[in-house]
Amino acid sequence: MHDSNKHAYFIGGGLASLAAAVYLIEDAGFKGENIHIIEALPIIGGSNDGSGAKQEGFVCRGGRMLNEETYENFWELTSRIPSLEVPNISVKDEILAFDHANPTHAKARLIDKYGKILDVHSMGFDHDDRMKMLKLFFTDEHELDHMTIREWFGDHFFTTNFWYMWQTTFAWQEWSSLFEFRRYMNRMILEFSRIDTLEGVTRTPYNQYESVILPIKKHLDKFGVDYSLQRTVTDLIFKDDNGITVTAIQYQDADGQTGAISLQEGDICFFTNGCITDNSNNGDYKTPARYLPDNPPSFALWKKIALKKPRLGNPDPFFGKPDETKWYSFTATLRGNKMLKLIEAFSGNKPGSGALMTFRDSSWRMSIVVAAQPHFKAQGEDTTIFWGYGLYPDKTGDFVQKRMIDCTGEEILTELIHHLHFEQHEAEIKESVVNVIPVMMPYIDALFQPHAKSDRPPVVPRGSTNLAMISQFVEIPQDMVFTEEYSVRAARTAVYTLLNIEREVAPVTPYNRRPDVLAKAVHTAYR
Known part of the structure; x- marks a missing residue:
């Protein structure tokens, strides 16, 4: 257990932090009590939420789609976590058993204004749409910095069955990033041919907080992982050199008390640089939710440290336009x-x-x-x-x-x-x-905003000795943001890279290079 005296500090208590904590304990020999998760909210789980009671009603802020074929690291992680409901099986097996017993096959994917269910077997493309899709598939994404979907496709594309279905399945806007859209086309090519039925969607037995977050949290509790809730990290202090070494974490508690944590030699720090549910607000049956876009905390901290160390990315394109x-x-x-x-x-x-x-x-x-x-x-x-x-x-x-x-x-x-x-x-x-x-x-679609590839930092930035970034706002080639997989892949990459662990992070499965899958996609484009 070679790392049993080192401490690890997590800024943010979402899925990525919980996943990294599992990998630290199981693959890096960390003691649970040496793992410290600092979260501004009163509850762990980040954007994987689900809460409420029968009397006042329940709420999920978002819906997160899982996918059996393409979430390589998510399934590896959940295969390690015991189910809370069924003895002697993993969370992975529990989810997949439930999903196979309750398969998805949408019969009313699009509905028109007359209340008529539309036949959406055809994607609705014309020749120009198909040519633009094909050209995008073969364009180097390095040429697509700052470009939007709207700048690539003609007006007709945005009236197709495909656009209405693809847009709402993943929450695209016409002004979203073109190279993120291209990554989705590559990564989700299996979904392209079944977007009309969403048969590729994998369901959890309950909401994702209870089906995913809670079992991981209970697993970590057995090892004594330390949580500090309602504590907002306000700054990271770096060693005064050209590298990236965090020496202290400054924070403020909900009661206004401030403090600092000093990092010793060998300690490591993980930062969720950007949270898409920052500044969310709930209403009720008689009250609208309020729009409160000012000063999102994860963005404020990312901005502050990026100004000190230029290799930590650029948050402005993502968090600058809440409208x-x-x-x-x-x-x-x-x-x-x-x-x-x-x-x-x-x-x-x-x-x-x-x-x-x-x-x-x-x-x-x-x-x-x-x-x-x-x-x-x-x-x-x-x-x-x-x-x-x-x-x-x-x-x-x-x-x-x-x-x-x-x-x-x-x-x-x-x-x-x-x-x-x-x-x-x-x-x-x-x-x-x-x-x-x-x-x-206000920031739920921030990860799709047009940007340059260099605006997202690598998981472990060049020159970093003890800091890793784990979020939807790091650059992971080939993979697609707005997924559980991205968080877990970032977490696993961070742990293995910072600690020089010679184990493989499960690679992206190259379905976009399989002839049978490509043939099916071409056929779908002409349906």
């Missing part, structure tokens, strides 16, 4: 299953089998997803929930004459009921409501 990176989500909690039964009859999908339903013509570009019930362990049999989001929160609704950003949970539910043409059931649905919790997230 471009925000969207509004909502979680509805209902007594009984009236609404879910109506959605099931309309869509042909029982809860948990349907993935996203997108209202193509909605001005908010609204989508909903109904998970298998219960989605929270505390939900109870008499309670149902569903989740949704709008990509254009500044637009005025089609039925509620307000911007989505200004809407209460009740107003969002009203808009949804009208898109589904359930008006005759509106009173009964609303009588069953426990809560509809809207969530404003």
